[in-house]
């Protein structure tokens with residue numbers, strides 16, 4: 001059992017103008033500090049020693065293939081289940097204490113919504129459960145659903161229902177917002193509108209942690225990507241850093257005469273292929289290869305292509321992302 005934490009003074013949100021999210025007054029405390037988290041289900045070790053520290057204001061994607069342990073990790077962060085080993089603290093508190101103080105909001109993949117009432121009524125009813133809430137119209141605005149506030153929930157699209165869940169999560173103006181694959185099953189427009197609303201909100205300094213299979217969402221939206229595979233963190237960094245881990249680049253040039261053995265002998269060069277008038281070089285140090293081609297050969301039209309996040313994902317996890325039919329992954333290809 002975790003000890004009951006001492007009370008943490010809160011920085012109260014300002015209720016006029018642009019409010020700031022509710023966070024503890026001690027701004028030096030990490031939003032998330034998880035150490036050695038482990039959680040098994042029978043023989044399946046869903047989470048296998050995850051360390052994760054997230055500072056206030058970071059937008060972090062937990063990215064991984066099916067069954068990687070993302071949802072289990074999110075559940076542990078939210079206190080929905082307890083780890084077999086390891087510790088997790090949210091703003092220095094146990095997850096449950098942090099949730100009880102309105103420091104954490106969550107948008108899960110699914111979950112019961114009343115369907116026979118209007119969007120505004122759902123938010124109003126939820127607001128009545130809390131002592132200290134943001135004005136209902138403010139959260140409707142911030143979730144981008146004020147225009148459909150009088151629509152019955154049953155008539156809302158999947159994307160609109162997710163923005164409704166987002167509005168509900170904003171009621172306590174939590175410093176930390178946790179989203180578990182929030183756009184699963186949405187069409188492209190729904191996903192774009194959902195992320196537009198989240199992006200505008202994140203600009204106010206909220207800490208956001210989201211699990212996703214969608215590489216392009218992680219790439220486009222997160223400051224930092226934590227790549228999870230088989231219950232472990234296999235990479236942690238910016239999208240550019242993750243891509244650099246699978247750092248080979250392809251250099252293509254039009255060239256009449258090239259000394260292939262000399263190119264192949266350069267440090268970090270993995271392959272050299274002739275394709276008609278072009279040469280294709282796969283190498284870690286693309287600058288050195290480009291310099292060589294420009295100074296030692298008659299190469300023209302030099303093109304350097306960095307590999308996609310999807311390439312890094314496959315290289316690091318050994319899994320193709322989002323393999324199920326309902327979770328298509330479309331990465332912009334180089």
Ligand SMILES: Nc1ncnc2c1ncn2[C@@H]1O[C@H](COP(=O)(O)OP(=O)(O)OP(=O)(O)O)[C@@H](O)[C@H]1O
Pocket residue numbers: 041042044045046064065066067068069070071072073213
């Ligand atoms: N309640 C449970 N009982 C038994 N096994 C479970 C349970 N929850 C998760 N698992 C197993 O733990 C592993 C990790 O599951 P988890 O849902 O955390 O992965 P995920 O990365 O969120 O996957 P997905 O992207 O498919 O939702 C999987 O092998 C899963 O089958």
